[in-house]
Amino acid sequence: MPGKLKVRVIAGRDLPVMDRASERADAFVELKFGNTTYKTDVYRKSLNPQWNSEWYKFEVDDEELQDEPLQIRIMDYDTYSAHDAIGKLYIDLNPLLWKDGVVGISGWFPIYDTMHGIRGEINVAIRVELFTDANKFRESSCGVKFFCSSCVPFNYTAAAIYGFVEELVVNDDPEYQWIDKIRTPRSSNEARQRLFSQLSGELQRKIGLKVLEMGGNAVIGYNQCFDLEGESGIVVRGIGTAVCLIKSSLMVSSPSSASPSRDPLREMWEFSRRKFPLTEDTETASPSSPTTTSPTKLSESPTKAVPCVTRRASDSDITGTPTKGGSLASSGSGSGPTKSAVPVVPIVPQSSIDMLEYPFFSINHFPSGFLVHLGGMVTARSVKLLDRIHNPGRLFLSDEPETRDAWWTEIRTEIRSHANAMGCHAVVGYRETTSICDEICVLSASGTAAVINLQTDAQQQAVSDQKGLLTMSLDRKEFEKEKGHMKETQSSSQDGANADDTSGETLFKCSLCHIPYKENSLPFPVSMAKCCKCGLSSVPDILFTTIQPPHELEILGKGCLLQARICRTKRKAQGEANAALVSDALPFMEYELHRQLMSKLKVKGMNTIFDLRVQVNVGETLLVGVATGTAVYLSALPPPTLLRVTSKGVTPNTGKHISDVQKKIVDTTTKNRDFYGVNPPETIGDSPESPRVQNNGDVEPVDDVTEINLSSGTKETFVLEIDDTEDEGIVSLILDPEIPKGFDLCSTEVYPGNKALSKQLQMFSVVYRQTFNLLETPNNRKLADIFDKLIKMACFKLRSMVPCCVCDLHFDVRIPEDDQIQIWLTAAVASVEKRSYEQQLTGKAPSDSDLQFTMEELSDQSSHIPFTAHKLPRLERRMQYIKDSAVYRPVVEITPLCYVPGATIDRYMGNINLYFIRESTSVREVGGVSGFMHSFVSEVQAMIRSHVLALGGNAIVAYDMIECVLSENPHKNQCQCLINVTGDAVRVIHDLELPSFSEEESMETCKTETIPENIHEKDSKEP
């Protein structure tokens, strides 16, 4: 399928002065794609050149279009010597290959130079024309859409979910090539940036081919990362979930979403206002019972034969026969079997879960009815030795991927068997990560074992549309139970005076928590109880998961961020010995992390963790493990028992001490239960423990309580043993400092409780690095202090926005040097709407009064903030500050969430995956490494915004800073950093236009913002 790429260079602005004498530049632009290069005329003596070039045309192969970025280089003309580079721009053309995607890319882009940063801007317009061609043997996979969002995209329905796709590509790292010794840092950086872009394109093309073969047309929950293995090269890995997406039939993209509740967009798959059809869908056999586990297995030998269990053997042919037959109809072109009316489902055959070699799903939000039971978290890790000997130049390229493939196969197989052991046939919320330190590479995979139903939303929707409240449940009891629930919910939601006819359908399904395995079948002991909702099935006492809170589960009160941090020292070693040391240490870390999580969870008075991510980082002498998740109280699970403290060597002294510690824990737990509103219902258990403790403040009753809990059928209660000072440190670690007033913190994308995020106020990234001085050994306390400080610091920064929720808060940890720890975190800040769960479920829009309330509160709160005006009257200043954060709508919204709170995604414009390298040889002059990083991160955000705008979007969702590698040579005053960011560019429609400020302001913004000349809609500029 050949195509034509057309590029036009319009103008430049605010270029740097390239000629000291004239204080101007003589700029021209060089366009390069594949082997073709074009140059514009030189625009003399101007910092704002107007090239207004013709359309340059490149005849290209679609394979090339997928792999190669368009390179735009801005140069300064020099008559006598070599032209000077002003900067470069790489443009990924993949969004233009989507079938119903954007027609063109057009707008202002910052001109970026790896040594100088942003130097002015350039306005270009790009189009691609593809000729249709049905070549069966093609190597390209044009039209397959990639979404980082770990959900079914809005306005789309998943007609079929085909499951796991993965691919990896290996290459040399230009940074380590011999030529790097003689070329300039700039060309080396540019070579690297270009390579990253190419590898990423190639990887997506290869994954796309697999998707087409399966009959899909898109990848959701796409997760791509680079392993910089140093001398042994670069590994690019991508995993995702192949699906067949069809446009939602009712989709109307009119900005007049005055009544969002009636807007069909909303009815699809929204997290803040959810509803789901009443269809129970189990052909799954055993509704037995669940728990939590994080089994760890370590293997050192890189190449082990992979025993493939009951499933089909090889990756490559899995996609072949079973699904292919019917899928040909959709021809992989991306359009799918869309009829303009109701999605016709049968055309797309859904593969059975048993046919999938790896029944893994990289998504975290699920269509209604997808999840049946949750087993618990599964993890597998493996320590590998990056072998340099097998690296004879470029030869290794052919066999290297296989080694890496084998490593991952091993891990995936292990994950699968863990899931099987829990009676689950699938793993959801699946994620793969690596940690590399010199020659040691730790591969990790984790997910949540689950029983799922692949008959998706679309099919059910069709059914439920026809038959209303018909339930397909085969289980009579289940059906009865559901009905009971429904009545409850109905009655409560009627108070909300909600005329929406869907209100009756809302209900929670406790069955998700019911264990999918036999109570005694697990290889490890688990405490069980009867489900607190239906009382019929067994549920575990604690549940750890890697997914977002499913809307089917009822959360009591509100949840909070929960984090465990562990660091361990390790001996220095080389090669195999080193790998062995790491392998030996990992289970202990895992155990400690688990213990800390459990203790903290209990102190919070909660019983479930969502979105749990465990990172293990390896340094030369240091191991750091960080587990971050969001704790909640699921009403279906039994109330958590109190954390009990014991000591083996009881002396009168320690006895007193122990009881003091116990009292402290009880007090904190009580306080937390009140604060988070997670006091268990009185009916549960024989003694409501917390009130009693509160009354007399005595420790005595507590012991009773724990004993009662111990005797009440549970096999094992979580007990904290304090035998020495080290153990005592643990107690201080599990008591988190108080969160500043007005803040809710969570790692999840939805508010963990009975409220919804109403408007995004800010998105921020923090880059932090600390050097431990030589005398201090990093320990758990110091590590915890760093994280606590980062959280407190972020809250201080955001204090003008309270009350607000800092959500999707994620920490990435690295150990760049042995005495250094580097952390970067990203989060969205959103205001919280006081809506009941029913309102959310029925998709009722916030009324105006709700909004006013929020704003009032905001202004009220911010009056605490001391702004002593120097020159403006106090009130005016304060008003301005409030106005800015509460009403201002950024030109481009960036959010790590897969939706924009307070807005509806109207259209996906394309996947964005950008790599930047920045280097400086004058670090001190730019304000040190902090100054360097500050400008670099700002520059990266600026580049993202410009790419989004040029695609015609106004927001980027599922934004993630995947990598941030910083290396430094303080003696040479040098610093280099690589950042990789991804996300989905979208166009959103905001729920409420606030006429007061926003109109006037957005007008202003419009004026100043370059509006791409409507290239997305019309062809007027075409010659």
Add this chain to the structure above:
Amino acid sequence: MYTWGISSAGILAPANMSDINVFVGNTSYIDPEVYQLWLDGLSATDAVYARQHTGILRKTGATRDMLQYDTLDYYRTFSMLEKILHHPPQIANQMLLQIPPSTQKMLIEKYYEFDFPVLREILGKKLSSKNRKDLDDISEKTSIKLKSCRRQFDNFKRVFKVVEDMEGPIVKNIQSHFLISERLAKQYAAIVFFANNRFDTGKKRLQYLTVPDFTHCADEMIANWTVGSIDSKVDIDADIDRDFLQELRDTKILLDKDISDIHRNVVCSALQDKMSEKVYVDMESNFKIIDPCRQTGWTSENVRNFLEIYKTSCKQIEVFKRQPRLLRIWERYMDTLTRCILRMYHS
């Protein structure tokens, strides 16, 4: 606690240069208070102290450490912004930082805001690099930080360079190129006007005059004495109408002994009716304006009357009667002068 050192970029960084703590938001919200401290030329360390004095730590529960990092974040943002602020229209185009329009306005306005004492010192001086070097004297005299003095000096110079040869109304020009408020633009217009026409505002006798006095006078002169004032055709606003100056020479005949005497007599006789004897006597004896009037304790009402008559009485002089053109010029001169003198006439 850290010790702090100044980098050559003027940004403060912790002595332990390898530590990083950087917060970057998609939208850059600016705390106007910290911005003011930066504009005032405070170092980051001093700014932290100044903020601490507002009781911020107590009110927010923050630590000093956090306040330091917060201040540094702002300071780094400001230094990224500074280059852009030199060309204010760029702030809306630039893509580096996403700033709410209201904040953009605030950033520009405050950046171009100046301190009267500093301006008073700079006014009438050549905006040369030599004088820029002497700013530490001004800084010492006004006790305004050198950094702030430099910013203000550079702002004057930048505005001057841009609008000095530009056609059209000067205030409008400044506003469109620097996006500042009319109030501020008028003040800059005054500076440009004085600098362009080489008014010697540094004279000892004029020392008591304040900046608003000067801006008022400049405003009057721009309104009446420049080409743009009578002719709406495009012209340079910063220069006094050359023809007018030329013509004004013709009125020099008033300085002729004879005519001057006649004029004086006419004025005096007219005044006799309106003024107290004492004033009249003073007036008669010396015919200078502000200083003498002040010494003798005239009220501004007195001065006004005097100037009014001084102007109108010319009509009675033969030369003026013969040349109505001369009279028009005289009136154009006197009207503005009167308003300027009245403004300047204060203690």
